[in-house]
Amino acid sequence: MATVLERVSEFKNEALIDFKDPANKAKMEAALAAVRAGGSATYDLIINGRRVRGAGTFKTSNPAKPSESVGTVQKASPAQAREAVAAAEQAFYSWSKVPAAQRAALLFKAAELTRARRFEFDALLVLEVGKSWGEADGDVAEGIDFLEYYAREMLRLDGPHPVTPVPGEKNAMIYIPLGVGVIIPPWNFAFAIMAGMTSAAIVAGNAVVLKPSSDSPVIAYKFVELLEQAGMPPGVVNLVTGSGSEIGDLLVQHPRVRFISFTGSKEVGLHINQLAATPQAGQIWIKRVVAEMGGKDSIVVAADADLDAAVDGVAASAFGFQGQKCSACSRAIVEAPIYDEFVNRLKKRVATINTGDPADPSVTMGPVINEGSLKKIESYVAEGKKEGTLIAGGERASGEGYYMQPTVIADVKPDAKIAQEEIFGPVLAVIKAKDYDDALRIANNTEYGLTGSVYSQDRSKLERARDEFHVGNLYFNRKCTGAMVGAHPFGGFNMSGTDSKAGGPDYLLLFLQAKSVSEKVG
Numbered sequence: 239m240a241t242v243l244e245r246v247s248e249f250k251n252e253a254l255i256d257f258k259d260p261a262n263k264a265k266m267e268a269a270l271a272a273v274r275a276g277g278s279a280t281y282d283l284i285i286n287g288r289r290v291r292g293a294g295t296f297k298t299s300n301p302a303k304p305s306e307s308v309g310t311v312q313k314a315s316p317a318q319a320r321e322a323v324a325a326a327e328q329a330f331y332s333w334s335k336v337p338a339a340q341r342a343a344l345l346f347k348a349a350e351l352t353r354a355r356r357f358e359f360d361a362l363l364v365l366e367v368g369k370s371w372g373e374a375d376g377d378v379a380e381g382i383d384f385l386e387y388y389a390r391e392m393l394r395l396d397g398p399h400p401v402t403p404v405p406g407e408k409n410a411m412i413y414i415p416l417g418v419g420v421i422i423p424p425w426n427f428a429f430a431i432m433a434g435m436t437s438a439a440i441v442a443g444n445a446v447v448l449k450p451s452s453d454s455p456v457i458a459y460k461f462v463e464l465l466e467q468a469g470m471p472p473g474v475v476n477l478v479t480g481s482g483s484e485i486g487d488l489l490v491q492h493p494r495v496r497f498i499s500f501t502g503s504k505e506v507g508l509h510i511n512q513l514a515a516t517p518q519a520g521q522i523w524i525k526r527v528v529a530e531m532g533g534k535d536s537i538v539v540a541a542d543a544d545l546d547a548a549v550d551g552v553a554a555s556a557f558g559f560q561g562q563k564c565s566a567c568s569r570a571i572v573e574a575p576i577y578d579e580f581v582n583r584l585k586k587r588v589a590t591i592n593t594g595d596p597a598d599p600s601v602t603m604g605p606v607i608n609e610g611s612l613k614k615i616e617s618y619v620a621e622g623k624k625e626g627t628l629i630a631g632g633e634r635a636s637g638e639g640y641y642m643q644p645t646v647i648a649d650v651k652p653d654a655k656i657a658q659e660e661i662f663g664p665v666l667a668v669i670k671a672k673d674y675d676d677a678l679r680i681a682n683n684t685e686y687g688l689t690g691s692v693y694s695q696d697r698s699k700l701e702r703a704r705d706e707f708h709v710g711n712l713y714f715n716r717k718c719t720g721a722m723v724g725a726h727p728f729g730g731f732n733m734s735g736t737d738s739k740a741g742g743p744d745y746l747l748l749f750l751q752a753k754s755v756s757e758k759v760g
């Protein structure tokens with residue numbers, strides 16, 4: 239009889255919606271209106287399937303129009319955060335015994351329900367985090383991909399794995415879940431990363447507390463609700479909203495928590511790693527920390543590169559979603575012979591980017607996430623003007639939202655502050671390299687190692703980069719953003735994190751532990 243895995247179709251990436259099609263455009267406009275109309279709704283905590291009010295509330299707002307509420311959300315109290323851990327622990331005992339095929343079926347069902355709500359989720363991302371229509375749809379499609387991919391991965395990992403035969407023994411290795419996890423995602427892939435981190439943990443048989451970013455709690459609520467509709471038992475995912483600085487430490491330190499899966503900044507990731515390393519009273523395990531953190535990603539443009547392709551790739555990687563991707567290009571490293579021409583062409587290309595409210599589909603660049611982020615970006619730009627030559631942008635763009643112009647600073651030294659620190663906004667440093675050796679050396683000179691790209695038509699240069707460019711996701715002659723589930727397992731080196739390779743065949747193992755069973759026979 240065919241196994242469940244054999245009966246499942248091969249994984250394929252979800253196609254993106256074509257918004258040029260008038261029918262799709264009309265559906266998206268209707269979805270935006272509907273999400274807007276729901277902006278006065280209040281969202282509860284979800285603990286053991288129950289809707290619970292918190293110790294207070296906060297509003298999540300549209301970064302393109304901060305006066306517009308996207309929803310009112312609960313601030314969980316410390317006691318409620320502890321209750322959520324207890325609920326997950328209770329659920330773990332039964333959920334971990336549910337056959338893997340049934341857990342995978344939950345993810346397949348969740349993918350199907352997400353497809354049915356594609357426009358609604360797209361619209362919510364436009365309004366809650368300021369994505370353009372295309373970026374929002376890419377985020378939701380990637381979330382569907384994670385659900386489909388991890389479901390198949392669990393089916394692959396289920397059951398006894400053959401080991402080296404030993405005469406007189408029957409041996410096998412199986413994978414079992416870890417226990418209670420805390421899932422802490424960022425806001426920038428508010429659906430994909432949140433849904434991917436959560437679904438990977440639970441399909442492996444764990445139960446979790448999901449603490450979404452305070453900038454994107456509504457999409458997380460809708461996802462947990464959707465998992466319930468797909469048949470998830472109470473307590474398997476508990477939703478606890480509220481400030482990470484207020485309830486985060488408590489969740490990370492809780493002695494019944496077995497693992498923490500975090501994606502976000504280097505500062506918070508290192509803090510979590512340190513807290514989790516100290517055993518608490520009653521704790522009987524070493525906590526596992528999966529931490530995917532920041533980037534300072536470079537595109538190297540070799541002297542022989544197709545310049546127009548390089549300019550396009552750099553602009554798309556630097557300014558897509560306002561530079562707020564961990565994979566965003568924030569350094570273009572350009573060989574001296576073509577440097578001036580590259581800068582000229584880039585300046586013209588950046589002038590074609592229009593900034594405004596991404597609810598308007600003709601807008602290519604929307605707002606940054608919040609006022610704090612805008613101020614931080616402005617201070618980096620002020621610094622950058624001293625460290626190099628401003629050739630585009632440099633100012634807030636007009637409008638009520640948190641708008642920043644796409645900004646390019648050229649002639650930046652490789653060790654300058656704006657060439658080293660993650661800015662997480664639409665700011666690109668252009669660095670001149672003496673030659674290709676110099677370019678590769680500069681590309682490796684930060685503490686990060688997430689993504690990178692090389693534009694060159696010279697095979698030997700690409701092969702050198704394959705060996706020497708030390709990043710978790712390396713691309714040739716294409717942009718350094720837009721990793722696809724299955725095709726480009728994602729995660730970085732050095733201070734970019736634990737290289738978890740989300741969307742790849744190693745990922746689920748992070749939420750499992752192997753058990754070897756050996757029986758004497760004959």
Ligand code: NAP
Pocket residue numbers: 422423424425426427431449450451452453480481482483485486487490501502503504506507509510530531532533563564565660662688728729730734735
């Ligand atoms: P962040 O400020 O580090 O926040 C990430 C998450 O941590 C949020 O849910 C946040 O909650 C929570 N948090 C904050 N303080 C905490 C604490 N003491 N204990 C526990 N949790 C705490 O990052 P972000 O601004 O959301 O996201 C941007 C960052 O993520 C960038 O650095 C980017 O490079 C990185 N990123 C990396 C990857 C990757 O795969 N490597 C992917 C995407 C993004 P609150 O919102 O309530 O503070």
Ligand code: MG
Pocket residue numbers: 298299300301366367453454607
């Ligand atoms: Mg918001």
